[in-house]
Amino acid sequence: xxxxxxxxxxxxxxxxxxxxxxxxxxxxxxxxxxxxxxxxxxxxxxxxxxxxxxxxxxxxxxxxxxxxxxxxxxxxxxxxxxxxxxxxxxxxxxxxxxxxxxxxxxxxxxxxxxxxxxxxxxxxxxxxxxxxxxxxxxxxxxxxxxxxxxxxxxxxxxxxxxxxxxxxxxxxxxxxxxxxxxxxxxxxxxxxxxxxxxxxxxxxxxxxxxxxxxxx
Numbered sequence: 001x002x003x004x005x006x007x008x009x010x011x012x013x014x015x016x017x018x019x020x021x022x023x024x025x026x027x028x029x030x031x032x033x034x035x036x037x038x039x040x041x042x043x044x045x046x047x048x049x050x051x052x053x054x055x056x057x058x059x060x061x062x063x064x065x066x067x068x069x070x071x072x073x074x075x076x077x078x079x080x081x082x083x084x085x086x087x088x089x090x091x092x093x094x095x096x097x098x099x100x101x102x103x104x105x106x107x108x109x110x111x112x113x114x115x116x117x118x119x120x121x122x123x124x125x126x127x128x129x130x131x132x133x134x135x136x137x138x139x140x141x142x143x144x145x146x147x148x149x150x151x152x153x154x155x156x157x158x159x160x161x162x163x164x165x166x167x168x169x170x171x172x173x174x175x176x177x178x179x180x181x182x183x184x185x186x187x188x189x190x191x192x193x194x195x196x197x198x199x200x201x202x203x204x205x206x207x208x209x210x211x212x213x214x215x216x
Contacts, residue, residue, distance in 0.1 A: 002195045004211035007032050008170075011056040019147040021111065021136030023063045028052055031063075037176065040196040047143075049089075049176050049192055055215050059149040060170070064089040064107075068143035071109060072179035072187055080126060083107075083114035085179075085187070089146050090204070092173035093160040097207050103158060105130060106177075109144035111137035122205050130154065170213040175204050 009030055011017055017025050031052035039046045048067040055061065066089060074085025086108040094102040099120035106114040113135055117128035132151030137144060155161040155170070162169050176192035191202050197209040 002208065002211050004036075004195050006034050006051075006053065006194075006211065006213050007216045008053040008055050008060070008213050009216055011054040011061065013056070016056060016058050017054065017061055017149070019061070019134060019136050019149055021138040021147050022145055023052070023065070023147055027054060028063060030054070034174070034194065037174075037192050037194055038196065039190060040193050040198075041202050042190055046192045047178060051174055051194070053213060055152070057152070059151055060155060061149045062091065062147070064146045064176075066109075066143045066145070066176060068178070070180045071139065071144065072181065073108070073110065079112045080114050082110075083112050086110075086112075086177075087144070087179050088114075088177045090173070090175040090177070092175070092204065092210065093155070093158070094171040094173075094210055095159045097171065097210070099205070099207055099210075102205075103128070103130065103160065105133065107135055107137065107146045107148065109137050109139050109146070111135050111146070118205060120205070120207070131157075166214070168215040170215075171210050172213045173204055173210045175209075
């Protein structure tokens with residue numbers, strides 16, 4: 001786990017924030033904007049990715065904006081096949097630095113969700129579903145946006161909402177699968193991350209890919 005931290009500010013409203021996939025709620029103006037995303041395994045600048053998060057007594061909220069001029073949206077018989085083959089943003093949440101276990105939320109531009117429980121290294125339970133997760137997504141001329149919220153009670157039950165002398169925090173990874181078409185219309189896969197895992201081969205399912213989302 002890196003020392004990277006993101007401050008999750010408190011939602012200023014009195015009522016839970018509704019999500020629409022576009023981040024139109026003015027409360028997002030109070031959130032810190034995270035733009036520190038790179039290609040860990042590619043020597044070029046990554047397309048812009050912006051992440052915001054807020055929290056209140058009931059929910060952890062998140063909002064991704066992904067610049068993408070060549071969306072890849074896969075077909076498939078189920079959400080797992082469709083999401084794995086598509087452009088997407090991802091949040092991983094861990095119960096501890098050893099990733100025993102951790103939880104993956106992978107979200108594509110259509111609002112399709114691939115959620116699963118894992119144990120280090122890549123022992124995946126594909127049948128797990130995240131209770132209390134709501135997601136909306138929108139495609140636009142610049143790329144796509146994904147907005148969601150997770151009930152804090154669900155995060156507590158999963159042992160992902162940690163607390164120390166400073167306050168509450170999440171051990172989290174923030175990622176993006178950036179797919180594109182080559183000249184033969186074949187799919188090229190690249191990977192974007194907030195935290196560079198510092199491993200040779202592309203892999204986000206490692207402790208070094210995680211940072212801290214601090215509720216403030």
